[in-house]
Amino acid sequence: MRDISNIAPSTPKKQKLHSTLITPTKQITSGLLSPASTPTKTSITDSNKGVARLFTAPSTPTKSTSKPSIYTQAKALFQRGSADYTSPLVSREVEALCLNRFLLDNITNHTSNSLYISGPPGTGKTAQINVSFKALSSGQNIKINGATAKVIQINCMTLNAPEHIFHEIYSQVVGTLSISYRKRKTFDDLVQLLNNKELELNSVVVVLDEMDCLITRDQQILFELFRIATPTSDTNTKLVLIGISNALDLTDKFLPRLKRNGLNPQALQFLPYTFEQIKAVIIGKLRSLIPDEDKENCADDIPIFHPSAIQLCCKKSASITGDLRKAFDMVYKSIEVVEENTKKKNKDISSLTWLDCPKVLIPHVAKICSSSFGQKSLSSLNLLQKAVLCCLFTHQGQDINVNTLYDFYIKQPDIEKLLGNLKKGEFLEIISALESTSVVTLGEKKLLKCNVFNVDIGNKIIRPNVPFDDVIKSIGDVGILKRIVGK
Incomplete structure (x- = not known):
């Protein structure tokens, strides 16, 4: 300069x-x-x-003294990538306990071990790991009872080839991210490094996100990684391996093969968030906007959102995939809508507080649902979805539940002949997809007296939410679908 x-x-x-x-x-x-x-x-x-x-020229940059509006503060809580997580994550207390115990036991006992974490996207796998590391570590190192461990986190999607994982781990252990590309480090090089007594580390904790990207035809890469992360490993520096994958079937396909070969990684599954769990997370974040001195007197108050709007947002998110990130997106966009509407009324939003600011209501959330996940065009539905919808219209005017509709569907000979058998789980996935895009609606069976959130989806009443004429137009000249609806 x-x-x-x-x-x-x-x-x-x-x-x-x-x-x-x-x-x-x-x-x-x-x-x-x-x-x-x-x-x-x-x-x-x-x-x-x-x-x-x-x-x-000022010696330090000038900072704005104006306080961000209550809407800006609220949006920051639900922005993707925000790191305002508590330890443990809300509704992930059991998973956090298992993860923390795994880390503490192996680091303090100076043992190698492996943990396989699975679950759908948006269920808090990576977030909980980051929270646990933040609570246990200082920078990139963990120090517990005199034991020192280096933390390495790698997203396997960034690797050009699965075998490059050994080079990447090696590079981060020694502190350089780019060793000569002409001679990449191999599995043998990594083992030799872990056996080096001058390394001055008791353990190396390696977190492999998107671990399914390392799968090869013979699965040799993963086998070698888990082999040096077994309790019987005799390396000087112990390897504590944590693999994360969104692939739900990887547990059934991969873990049995590991166990047959004498490798027994621990397993931890993160299930999709339920309605109640999503609601607890969102309300917890919103209540953080209330000043500490007011929280005692406002134990039941929720800033920014009307309770019924939260209900709708959480139900919609839980019915799609249980992905918490999608729920956060809906909350964020709903707050944006209210913020823009308030500005259009020439109100000074900077002077509004959590007590007097206009709140997010059901119409605001419904608008976001419609635009983001919204009313899907019938013409864009796949053939199986259209077939299920046509079967539903044959019962128009009747209250039938999902189980009854499935029984009717599998008895259609034309469908089985041309589209193949459809398992119950696959059928329920189609129903969930149709419901999440507002093509059908699911309600509770009138005579069923139990908690609304514990009712199995198969017992729910299903009704079409689109005009019959639009369905006829969408099926076009597909003869099998025409026969189902009698056209």
């Missing part, structure tokens, strides 16, 4: 405007200046008056 400390006062007269704009690549802090030194002065041209003015 150009040195401006010795520029004479007359210099700006000959200096062009663009030469005085200095890119702030480095910030001069007050600690670099002696107490008696004079702050550096820089000249810029006032474009309105055409005269030069002298400005004293």
